[in-house]
Amino acid sequence: MRTGFTGVRHRSPGGIVDQLSQKTGWIEVICGSMFSGKSEELIRRIRRARIARQKVQVFKPAIDRRDSEEHIVSHDDRRIPSEPVCSAKEILARTDPDTHVVGIDEAQFFNLGLVGVCERLADEGKRVIVAGLDQDYRGQPFEPIPQLLAIAEVITKTMAVCMVCGKPANKSQRLVKGDQRVMLGSEGTYEPRCRHCFEPPE
Ligand code: ZN
Secondary structure, eight states, rough: OOOOOOOOHHHSOOOOOOGGGGGOOOOEEEEEEETTSSSHHHHHHHHHHTTOOOEEEEEEETTTOOOOTTTTEEOOOOEEEEEEESHHHHHHHHOTTTTEEEOOOOGSSSHHHHHHHHHHHHHHEEEEEEEESSSSSTTTOOTTTHHHHHHHHHHEEOEEEEETTTEEEEEEEEEOOOOOOOOOBTTTTTTEEEEETTTOOO
C-alpha cells in the first residue's frame, strides 16, 4: 500500500511499529531561472543532510561540462562532489541501497524518464532533491520539471534579479542567437529578466 500517514499505529500501547510508518521518501523540487540560486539551495540542503550523518549521493548530467566534472558548482563557487551520469536510468543504477538523500542538479537536461526514476527512489524511502530550470529560453515549461512539480511533495521557486529593472525575475533571457533548446553557457549567454522585461524570441 502506497500511503503516507500511518502514525495512528504508534499510539496503540505496545503496538508493533508499522514498517510503513518508517518510510520517509519524498520528492523536493528547486526550480527557477538562470542565476536564481538553484544550485546554491541544493548544495545547502545536501550539506545539512551530511551534517545529520545521512548518506548522500549527488548526480548531474554528463552534458553539463561547464564546470568541474566531479562537482556541482553554484555561481558563487560553492561546490559539492557529484557523479556525472548519461541518463536518468543511470541514476537508478548508481544509487546505493543505503543512500538516504539523492540530489539531482540541472534536471532539465534529462528526459521524461527522470520522473519515473524520482518516483521509484522516493517510493523506496529516499529523499530526492531535484534542481533545474522550469522554463526554457522562450519562457515555455521545460520538461521534465513541470511533471516533477506535479508529483513533488515540496516545491521551491527561486527568483533571480531582473537585469533590466531590478525586480524579482523568473525568466532566462538568451542574449545570443540560436534556436536550440539546450545551449550551455552562463554569464554573457543568458541574463535573468522579469515577466515584463523578458523578450521572447520570434
Ligand atoms: Zn524587469
